[in-house]
Amino acid sequence: MDVSVNKSLASNSFRPATLKRKRRLNEGLIETILFMVGFLTIFVTVGIVIVLGDQALLFFNDPEVTLVEFLTSTKWVPAIGEFGIWALVSATLTTSAIAILVAVPLGVSAATYLSEYASLRARSVLKPILEVLAGIPTVVYGYFALLFVTPILRSVFDNRIGVYNMLSAGLVMGIMILPLISSMSEDALSAVPNSLREAAYAMGATKLEASLQVVVPSALSGIGAAVIVGISRAVGETMIVAVASGATSDFTFNPLKAAETMTAHIARISGGDLSYNSVDYNSLFAIALMLFLVTLVLNLISQWVISKFREQYE
Amino acid sequence: MARFSYPEKQDLQKFVAARYRKAWIWQLIFMATLLVAIVSLAALLLNVVDGAFGYAAFEYKKDPAQFSDKPIEELNREELLAVLQENLSTGAYKKLDNESPMEKRSQIELYYLVQERLLQVDTKATYSLFDSLFNRHEIETEVGEKYPEARLEFRYWLTPAFVTSPMSSRAEFAGVRTAVLGSLWLVGIAILFALPVGVGAAIYLQEYARKNFLNRLIQTNINNLAGVPSIVYGMLGLAIFVRAWEAFTSGAMFGITDTNGRTIMSAGLTMGILVLPLVIINAQEAIKAVPDSIRQAAFGVGATRWQTIWSHVLPNALPGILTGSILAMSRAVGETAPLIIVGASTFISVDPSGPFSKFTALPIQIYQWTARAQPEFHNIAAAAIIVLLILLLTLNASAILLRNRFQRRY
Amino acid sequence: MQPEIPQYAIETRDLSIYYGPFEAVKNVDLKIEKQKITAIIGPSGCGKSTLLRAFNRMNDFVPTSRVDGEILMHGTNLYSKDIDPVEVRRKIGMVFQKPNPFPKSIYDNIAWGARINGFKGNMDELVEQSLRNAALWEEVKDKLKKSAYELSGGQQQRLCIARTIAIQPDIILMDEPASALDPISTLRIEELMQELKKNYTIIIVTHNMQQAARVSDYTAMMMLYEDTRSGTVIEFDDTKKIFTRPSDKRTEDYVTGRFG
Ligand SMILES: Nc1ncnc2c1ncn2[C@@H]1O[C@H](COP(=O)(O)OP(=O)(O)OP(=O)(O)O)[C@@H](O)[C@H]1O
Numbered sequence: 002m003d004v005s006v007n008k009s010l011a012s013n014s015f016r017p018a019t020l021k022r023k024r025r026l027n028e029g030l031i032e033t034i035l036f037m038v039g040f041l042t043i044f045v046t047v048g049i050v051i052v053l054g055d056q057a058l059l060f061f062n063d064p065e066v067t068l069v070e071f072l073t074s075t076k077w078v079p080a081i082g083e084f085g086i087w088a089l090v091s092a093t094l095t096t097s098a099i100a101i102l103v104a105v106p107l108g109v110s111a112a113t114y115l116s117e118y119a120s121l122r123a124r125s126v127l128k129p130i131l132e133v134l135a136g137i138p139t140v141v142y143g144y145f146a147l148l149f150v151t152p153i154l155r156s157v158f159d160n161r162i163g164v165y166n167m168l169s170a171g172l173v174m175g176i177m178i179l180p181l182i183s184s185m186s187e188d189a190l191s192a193v194p195n196s197l198r199e200a201a202y203a204m205g206a207t208k209l210e211a212s213l214q215v216v217v218p219s220a221l222s223g224i225g226a227a228v229i230v231g232i233s234r235a236v237g238e239t240m241i242v243a244v245a246s247g248a249t250s251d252f253t254f255n256p257l258k259a260a261e262t263m264t265a266h267i268a269r270i271s272g273g274d275l276s277y278n279s280v281d282y283n284s285l286f287a288i289a290l291m292l293f294l295v296t297l298v299l300n301l302i303s304q305w306v307i308s309k310f311r312e313q314y315e
Numbered sequence: 316m317a318r319f320s321y322p323e324k325q326d327l328q329k330f331v332a333a334r335y336r337k338a339w340i341w342q343l344i345f346m347a348t349l350l351v352a353i354v355s356l357a358a359l360l361l362n363v364v365d366g367a368f369g370y371a372a373f374e375y376k377k378d379p380a381q382f383s384d385k386p387i388e389e390l391n392r393e394e395l396l397a398v399l400q401e402n403l404s405t406g407a408y409k410k411l412d413n414e415s416p417m418e419k420r421s422q423i424e425l426y427y428l429v430q431e432r433l434l435q436v437d438t439k440a441t442y443s444l445f446d447s448l449f450n451r452h453e454i455e456t457e458v459g460e461k462y463p464e465a466r467l468e469f470r471y472w473l474t475p476a477f478v479t480s481p482m483s484s485r486a487e488f489a490g491v492r493t494a495v496l497g498s499l500w501l502v503g504i505a506i507l508f509a510l511p512v513g514v515g516a517a518i519y520l521q522e523y524a525r526k527n528f529l530n531r532l533i534q535t536n537i538n539n540l541a542g543v544p545s546i547v548y549g550m551l552g553l554a555i556f557v558r559a560w561e562a563f564t565s566g567a568m569f570g571i572t573d574t575n576g577r578t579i580m581s582a583g584l585t586m587g588i589l590v591l592p593l594v595i596i597n598a599q600e601a602i603k604a605v606p607d608s609i610r611q612a613a614f615g616v617g618a619t620r621w622q623t624i625w626s627h628v629l630p631n632a633l634p635g636i637l638t639g640s641i642l643a644m645s646r647a648v649g650e651t652a653p654l655i656i657v658g659a660s661t662f663i664s665v666d667p668s669g670p671f672s673k674f675t676a677l678p679i680q681i682y683q684w685t686a687r688a689q690p691e692f693h694n695i696a697a698a699a700i701i702v703l704l705i706l707l708l709t710l711n712a713s714a715i716l717l718r719n720r721f722q723r724r725y
Numbered sequence: 726m727q728p729e730i731p732q733y734a735i736e737t738r739d740l741s742i743y744y745g746p747f748e749a750v751k752n753v754d755l756k757i758e759k760q761k762i763t764a765i766i767g768p769s770g771c772g773k774s775t776l777l778r779a780f781n782r783m784n785d786f787v788p789t790s791r792v793d794g795e796i797l798m799h800g801t802n803l804y805s806k807d808i809d810p811v812e813v814r815r816k817i818g819m820v821f822q823k824p825n826p827f828p829k830s831i832y833d834n835i836a837w838g839a840r841i842n843g844f845k846g847n848m849d850e851l852v853e854q855s856l857r858n859a860a861l862w863e864e865v866k867d868k869l870k871k872s873a874y875e876l877s878g879g880q881q882q883r884l885c886i887a888r889t890i891a892i893q894p895d896i897i898l899m900d901e902p903a904s905a906l907d908p909i910s911t912l913r914i915e916e917l918m919q920e921l922k923k924n925y926t927i928i929i930v931t932h933n934m935q936q937a938a939r940v941s942d943y944t945a946m947m948m949l950y951e952d953t954r955s956g957t958v959i960e961f962d963d964t965k966k967i968f969t970r971p972s973d974k975r976t977e978d979y980v981t982g983r984f985g
């Protein structure tokens with residue numbers, strides 16, 4: 002559309018050629034500046050990759066560290082030169098898995114209700130509640146996990162569960178991600194054309210059958226994208242785990258135990274007084290690089306899935 | 316075709332009734348999930364309020380009778396001032412007076428000062444609001460048994476003084492003024508950076524960009540940046556702003572020598588980059604919502620592209636852009652992880668004096684206080700959370716007001 | 726009193742349909758014969774779809790819609806309190822203007838409706854039989870597991886007809902079923918309707934006069950009241966009569982293309 006407008010503008014113009022060129026120069030300058038501003042965002046990504054990669058390289062060049070050990074070992078004890086990422090990954094996986102197990106069923110079911118069942122009035126009350134939930138800073142969720150959920154869990158599990166544990170952090174993280182999953186799923190559900198609902202009803206389906214067996218499956222890839230974004234959010238979440246899941250870098254998948262995620266470890270170590278260029282300091286960049294790559298891949302997949310999903314119903 | 320292989324007549328009715336029952340149960344389940352969300356939100360908010368008020372058991376190292384015949388809490392402003400003047404050393408009094416004139420301090424501020432400096436209060440136990448309201452007797456007996464010396468007092472941890480006092484290492488006297496100011500400073504810097512850059516990028520992508528590989532790359536990249544974990548931005552800020560650009564961010568370039576790169580400037584720029592994708596995406600939406608007819612009309616009277624954008628597209632998109640920016644600001648206010656990485660100071664009791672000073676921020680204080688073992692710090696964490704939530708509420712409410720006020724009327 | 730032996734598939738009595746305060750269809754009395762094809766014709770916006778969708782209670786999904794009067798199916802009022810809309814739709818199938826297969830396999834498109842309606846029997850047989858009856862079997866028998874979206878528009882529409890006949894309704898409603906199709910697909914669907922009418926009562930809405938004349942036994946002509954903008958049936962008769970010597974001048978103008 003832009004191009005055609007421009008052409009018609011040019012052909013209807015009776016101005017002398019010199020005037021035209023001058024105007025273009027000016028316009029061109031503005032366009033160039035705006036382009037450079039837009040292009041700046043690419044530098045942010047490039048900057049992240051270079052900064053993290055550069056320091057991570059320093060880390061791997063250290064004689065104490067090997068890439069193989071980093072990627073395979075389950076011990077993370079910087080003091081004695083043990084850098085096995087799995088000690089941290091195990092906690093990241095456990096807390097994220099709990100969060101996803103909470104957020105996906107709740108989020109998709111909430112989205113189904115909002116998109117297929119709720120009246121306009123119910124929606125206008127329920128949506129803002131989810132938005133408020135989405136807008137609460139994660140450090141507040143951390144407080145909630147440590148001082149509300151953990152005491153409850155401790156009264157349920159007695160002393161089998163510590164003050165710091167992954168279960169509490171995971172559960173609260175699930176609540177935190179719920180609005181994200183529900184709003185993305187709802188977008189996917191409402192993108193399903195009405196003609197499919199009508200087709201289902203015309204065959205004698207109940208509302209449940211139409212929703213669960215026709216509409217939800219039709220939106221499945223969009224919902225899948227929501228789940229992927231949710232996973233990426235959970236993996237990258239820092240404050241809830243930093244506050245509630247403890248500071249021991251043990252290799253464990255037991256949700257009742259305390260364990261430190263990749264993000265919480267970065268936060269704790271960098272929060273202390275760490276000398277620049279030590280192995281410990283550089284190790285944080287190696288962890289962050291992994292975190293970045295994992296979330297990048299997840300985000301790319303989800304974007305790709307969403308664009309395919311949109312095509313399907315266009 | 317087998318004609319009678321479907322339930323008919325009575326069977327059909329029974330069959331449909333069974334399906335309706337199932338549908339009904341599922342509908343309840345769907346509703347229940349939303350109930351979970353509502354209950355969680357309510358629990359979270361109540362939990363915070365629960366922590367911000369309640370009984371606290373204090374002991375005084377010095378006997379109050381030593382300073383005044385009347386109970387200290389009944390003294391008025393003038394009497395408190397007199398007590399302080401009498402019992403503090405002249406040097407200490409002068410110092411306090413310099414921080415903020417004693418004559419101008421409120422009754423509650425002076426009261427706290429007496430508690431802190433003269434009585435030397437020591438909190439033994441604190442109780443939640445819920446307990447304080449419903450289990451008063453148990454609390455009284457418990458305190459009587461465990462801390463026979465202690466005085467039980469209903470404590471409002473969130474007070475005007477809490478908002479206006481600077482940091483203190485004692486939970487009883489700590490306030491969030493330094494933290495709030497730090498947060499405001501860094502959000503200001505963040506938005507000063509993100510707004511022009513973000514709107515520029517959005518204009519380019521919506522109004523100029525042709526569909527080619529490079530522009531698609533830019534767009535995909537922006538969408539991706541929106542999903543990068545905030546802690547990664549913290550690492551970026553640490554390496555670039557705190558270290559590589561230390562000469563600038565520490566203010567050394569401008570002759571400031573007392574800090575390193577861990578300043579408001581570093582944190583603000585980090586936050587600015589963090590919210591940039593958000594600002595761009597919101598601004599794109601706002602620009603997209605301006606109908607094409609407005610552009611056609613401007614082109615039709617011979618305006619250039621930039622004239623069209625400047626005098627027609629942007630004014631119409633402005634409310635949307637501002638709303639989006641306010642939302643980005645509220646994101647920046649609540650972000651914690653990047654600040655930890657960039658190195659917010661945890662203990663700092665002087666107000667930030669400019670972009671090159673050390674700082675702390677509201678979420679950082681909440682994090683620090685929550686992580687402390689002593690329960691009274693949890694109480695002030697709760698109070699600080701309320702301050703933070705009110706700040707966010709104000710931001711969001713103004714965004715909504717703005718949106719409603721300038722609702723487009725095409 | 727002897728129960729009246731129902732003679733018609735559908736009978737409407739003084740039927741009016743509202744959207745909020747707006748009366749979209751007014752005072753319609755129709756008697757639709759069993760195992761015949763009845764066409765509903767009329768200018769755009771005169772309420773044809775509204776009327777058709779009232780027959781299987783699809784208008785229930787428009788929150789503002791309301792029905793006055795009676796629609797009797799084999800003698801029972803479809804809108805009386807104790808009637809269940811799901812059962813009604815089970816008995817009165819519908820084919821829409823735009824083909825709307827489910828994003829499932831060809832096989833599942835047919836099997837799904839059968840399954841939810843409690844079909845007991847050999848599913849493979851049912852699928853094959855329905856596809857054969859819809860004149861689609863030969864074209865798709867080798868790709869039953871493929872997505873229905875891989876079919877052409879005409880094939881998709883026949884698939885929609887197949888899945889409707891698979892649940893064995895008594896009546897099939899068709900709202901401009903061929904309007905999105907090319908002439909050859911249209912022809913196939915028309916042949917199919919002739920075939921189906923042996924077992925089913927069919928009501929079809931169409932804008933295509935030739936089509937109505939070709940396929941239908943009866944035709945209802947709808948028109949708007951000038952003042953209220955409500956639609957009503959102005960003439961209902963043998964298709965031949967409607968197209969050769971209509972009693973209403975407006976019908977004549979419309980079917981000969983001199984309308985408006
Ligand atoms: N869901 C609805 N809500 C409100 N009004 C509606 C709705 N559906 C249809 N109408 C109105 O009812 C009237 C009849 O519409 P209907 O779709 O039945 O016409 P139609 O004869 O099928 O037209 P066409 O030939 O264009 O399909 C129109 O004035 C229309 O605006």
Ligand SMILES: [Mg+2]
Nearest residue numbers: 773774775900
């Ligand atoms: Mg219609």
